[in-house]
Amino acid sequence: MTTINLKINNQPVTAAEGETILQAAQHSGVRIPTLCYLEGVQAIGACRVCLVEVKNARGLLPSCLTEVSEGMEVFTHTKKVREARKTVLELILSDHPFECNTCERNQNCELQKLAEEFGIREVTYEGAHSASQVDDSAAGLVRDSSKCILCRRCVAVCSDIQGVNAINFIGRGFDTVIAPAFNDPLNSVLCVQCGQCAAVCPVGAITEKSHVGRVWESLEDPEKFVVVQTAPAVRSAIGECFDMPPGSLVTKKMVAALRRMGFDGVFDTEFAADLTIMEEGHELLDRLKRKLVDGEDIALPQITSCSPGWIKYMEHFFPQLSENVSTCKSPQQMFGPIAKTYYAEKVGVDPARMYVVSIMPCTAKKFECERPEMRSSGYQDVDAVLTTREAGQMIKEAGIDFVNLPDEEFDMPLGASTGAADVFANTGGVMEAALRTVYEVVTGRELPSENLHVKPIMGLEGVKEAELKIERTVTEWKFLEGVTAKVAVAHGLGNARKVLERVVAGEADYHFIEVMCCPGGCIGGGGQPRLTTDEVRRARIASIYREDEGKKYRKSHENPAIRQLYEEFLGKPLGHKSHELLHTHYTRRGKYNELLVEEEKEPEKAGAAK
Amino acid sequence: MTASTEKCSCEVLEEELLATLDDQLEAYKGMPGGLIPALHVAQGLFGYIPRSAIRHVSEVLDIPMSEVYGVVSFYHFFTTQPRGKHTVSVCLGTACYVRGGKRVLEAFKQKLGIDVGATTPDGQFTLEVARCFGACGLAPAVRVDEDVHRRVKPTKIGAILEQYAEEITEPEEAAV
Ligand code: SF4
Numbered sequence: 001m002t003t004i005n006l007k008i009n010n011q012p013v014t015a016a017e018g019e020t021i022l023q024a025a026q027h028s029g030v031r032i033p034t035l036c037y038l039e040g041v042q043a044i045g046a047c048r049v050c051l052v053e054v055k056n057a058r059g060l061l062p063s064c065l066t067e068v069s070e071g072m073e074v075f076t077h078t079k080k081v082r083e084a085r086k087t088v089l090e091l092i093l094s095d096h097p098f099e100c101n102t103c104e105r106n107q108n109c110e111l112q113k114l115a116e117e118f119g120i121r122e123v124t125y126e127g128a129h130s131a132s133q134v135d136d137s138a139a140g141l142v143r144d145s146s147k148c149i150l151c152r153r154c155v156a157v158c159s160d161i162q163g164v165n166a167i168n169f170i171g172r173g174f175d176t177v178i179a180p181a182f183n184d185p186l187n188s189v190l191c192v193q194c195g196q197c198a199a200v201c202p203v204g205a206i207t208e209k210s211h212v213g214r215v216w217e218s219l220e221d222p223e224k225f226v227v228v229q230t231a232p233a234v235r236s237a238i239g240e241c242f243d244m245p246p247g248s249l250v251t252k253k254m255v256a257a258l259r260r261m262g263f264d265g266v267f268d269t270e271f272a273a274d275l276t277i278m279e280e281g282h283e284l285l286d287r288l289k290r291k292l293v294d295g296e297d298i299a300l301p302q303i304t305s306c307s308p309g310w311i312k313y314m315e316h317f318f319p320q321l322s323e324n325v326s327t328c329k330s331p332q333q334m335f336g337p338i339a340k341t342y343y344a345e346k347v348g349v350d351p352a353r354m355y356v357v358s359i360m361p362c363t364a365k366k367f368e369c370e371r372p373e374m375r376s377s378g379y380q381d382v383d384a385v386l387t388t389r390e391a392g393q394m395i396k397e398a399g400i401d402f403v404n405l406p407d408e409e410f411d412m413p414l415g416a417s418t419g420a421a422d423v424f425a426n427t428g429g430v431m432e433a434a435l436r437t438v439y440e441v442v443t444g445r446e447l448p449s450e451n452l453h454v455k456p457i458m459g460l461e462g463v464k465e466a467e468l469k470i471e472r473t474v475t476e477w478k479f480l481e482g483v484t485a486k487v488a489v490a491h492g493l494g495n496a497r498k499v500l501e502r503v504v505a506g507e508a509d510y511h512f513i514e515v516m517c518c519p520g521g522c523i524g525g526g527g528q529p530r531l532t533t534d535e536v537r538r539a540r541i542a543s544i545y546r547e548d549e550g551k552k553y554r555k556s557h558e559n560p561a562i563r564q565l566y567e568e569f570l571g572k573p574l575g576h577k578s579h580e581l582l583h584t585h586y587t588r589r590g591k592y593n594e595l596l597v598e599e600e601k602e603p604e605k606a607g608a609a610k
Numbered sequence: 611m612t613a614s615t616e617k618c619s620c621e622v623l624e625e626e627l628l629a630t631l632d633d634q635l636e637a638y639k640g641m642p643g644g645l646i647p648a649l650h651v652a653q654g655l656f657g658y659i660p661r662s663a664i665r666h667v668s669e670v671l672d673i674p675m676s677e678v679y680g681v682v683s684f685y686h687f688f689t690t691q692p693r694g695k696h697t698v699s700v701c702l703g704t705a706c707y708v709r710g711g712k713r714v715l716e717a718f719k720q721k722l723g724i725d726v727g728a729t730t731p732d733g734q735f736t737l738e739v740a741r742c743f744g745a746c747g748l749a750p751a752v753r754v755d756e757d758v759h760r761r762v763k764p765t766k767i768g769a770i771l772e773q774y775a776e777e778i779t780e781p782e783e784a785a786v
């Protein structure tokens with residue numbers, strides 16, 4: 001690697017060949033403001049906020065795009081640069097609605113921050129404002145075109161990272177909007193509602209559809225018995241809403257905050273994650289047995305089903321794999337019906353009065369809870385889903401001094417969890433949790449790996465693989481003696497596609513595949529505090545592993561509350577009750593929703609005919 | 611909005627056209643910059659680019675539909691609206707604009723009940739805006755198909771439209 005010597009603001013700096021001025025500045029402690037730039041995703045030089053002056057160059061250059069060269073002299077904050085940036089910013093602001101006080105991004109908006117940083121006190125350019133086009137058709141997301149600054153980050157994430165290509169620039173010039181083809185409503189196209197677009201939008205143009213109002217309302221309703229479940233990934237990130245550093249592990253403060261908000265039960269989605277492993281692990285063994293012993297035509301590899309964005313993606317892009325996807329509901333949707341049946345009975349609460357709130361790192365979970373299949377308790381199993389960001393907002397609104405809260409514990413029994421459930425938050429985690437249990441069921445011995453971690457499937461590599469030789473099996477699983485179990489893990493739908501295309505082509509011989517929709521897994525979900533960079537992902541991942549390693553029990557089958565649940569209520573994994581409450585089926589959609597049966601298609605047709 | 615949702619004999623025609631389109635698209639497969647010429651082919655076949663054609667272009671060229679539509683919506687020369695039998699182009703070049711072109715355009719919008727770029731529900735007229743077509747001396751000018759009408763006043767547009775509408779409705783005259 002060639003080293004380049006240059007000067008930034010008269011200070012000698014070294015950079016690697018091919019690096020941009022922006023990157024060189026970043027690792028030498030010089031801050032250059034940016035707006036359209038998105039680390040690792042896009043550097044297109046569109047917004048011109050990152051302009052710098054380079055000696056002997058004509059005009060100012062966008063630093064996010066300009067590569068360093070030997071002997072270059074860069075100036076990042078000269079009068080010329082500051083004035084140019086200010087002009088650029090004023091132009092953007094001249095077509096921006098001044099609704100900052102009522103905007104979801106108030107105090108947390110990149111544009112607002114830049115306006116403050118540059119000391120913008122008035123906008124001298126008068127111009128027409130883009131018409132507001134609000135699309136709130138989707139269950140998880142709302143798009144407001146009037147706030148859009150056309151930075152293209154959302155499009156880059158949706159196409160280059162997720163490979164979904166749901167949205168793009170539509171129209172030209174002043175009339176340009178970000179929308180699906182034909183300006184169709186978002187709920188009628190193949191958008192998977194992952195919210196990655198909302199997670200990277202620098203302003204309030206794409207946000208989650210708020211459930212804050214309905215949650216306050218139910219908390220204030222004396223008739224309702226309101227319980228809350230918190231997803232594994234939330235505890236590693238919600239501290240960021242209160243200016244704590246990424247990766248602060250705040251499980252117990254979070255519990256204390258929720259209790260103070262008035263929830264009647266503060267529970268853990270991790271309880272349901274342990275339950276998921278019990279069901280999904282046995283499902284895998286069942287598939288293997290039926291295939292290898294009974295010679296049945298059973299779909300393998302089995303693919304995980306925890307991530308609702310991935311499920312919708314599969315339904316649109318890989319409907320032929322719907323038999324491969326585990327029939328297990330996601331932990332959120334296992335928690336709902338267990339709360340409204342088993343738990344409701346235990347505490348003598350009429351399930352009609354019970355209101356189940358989830359706190360999730362995810363926007364697709366809002367879509368998931370409204371799916372028609374998710375009513376196996378006889379009621380909508382999960383009533384409202386708050387993103388980590390919305391939960392943070394509510395805690396603030398409740399006037400709770402989060403950072404100084406005492407540590408408190410989850411309520412029982414639905415708050416009991418093992419370390420295996422913690423790692424559900426990380427890419428590779430569901431696989432690791434499953435292997436911890438399945439290996440032990442089959443061999444009677446603990447997973448033979450350091451600290452129960454499966455190294456090759458940890459970390460941020462897009463596609464990861466591991467092999468595990470199964471030896472000295474117990475009698476019941478003798479047929480697996482000597483088998484080498486092959487697993488794959490993919491996160492981010494673009495990576496998932498690579499693996500799945502090989503599966504479809506018959507080129508992969510995996511037994512089990514974990515897919516998580518968002519880069520990094522749930523810790524990088526579309527509902528997490530902004531902005532999730534790789535550095536932030538790593539910090540959150542590390543804190544989740546810390547949480548796991550500190551747990552008394554680290555394997556799902558050891559969770560005493562889960563054992564009790566099977567003894568008192570469910571019987572056994574894959575039993576009759578489980579099938580009724582904890583398993584589901586999928587909808588074949590196709591890329592144009594052409595596989596949906598006619599009646600389900602009706603609303604879309606009506607929309608298109610307008 | 612799409613031809614595919616209408617149940618009529620034109621569906622058969624559309625299917626034939628789509629088959630022809632698929633054939634012709636083969637030439638643009640994997641070709642860098644092939645999207646725009648491919649869209650020209652589609653527009654040439656249909657007279658506009660219907661939803662179904664965009665889907666075919668997306669499938670055959672393996673370019674996401676949102677991207678294909680993005681390109682279609684960016685260029686003025688592509689339209690996703692079926693064309694009327696007649697095209698009314700109101701000039702908004704400088705001379706025409708100054709001499710009341712804008713008011714003439716408003717009058718056409720009113721009279722036809724459509725916006726710029728749209729086609730009347732009976733399929734007769736498509737309304738467009740043009741930049742100068744060299745009739746500045748006699749502004750404001752309007753072109754209907756190949757004929758240029760000069761010094762058009764908002765009050766005169768009814769008469770202009772009638773000339774063309776009559777041509778078409780002639781066989782049904784008795785009914786009027
Ligand atoms: S939610 Fe995901 S799939 Fe939908 S538009 Fe946003 S990034 Fe694309």
Ligand code: SF4
Nearest residue numbers: 148149151152154201
């Ligand atoms: S919606 Fe947000 S991320 Fe997308 S282009 Fe507009 S401002 Fe940028």
Ligand code: FES
Nearest residue numbers: 045047048050064
């Ligand atoms: S950040 Fe460099 S041009 Fe937008």
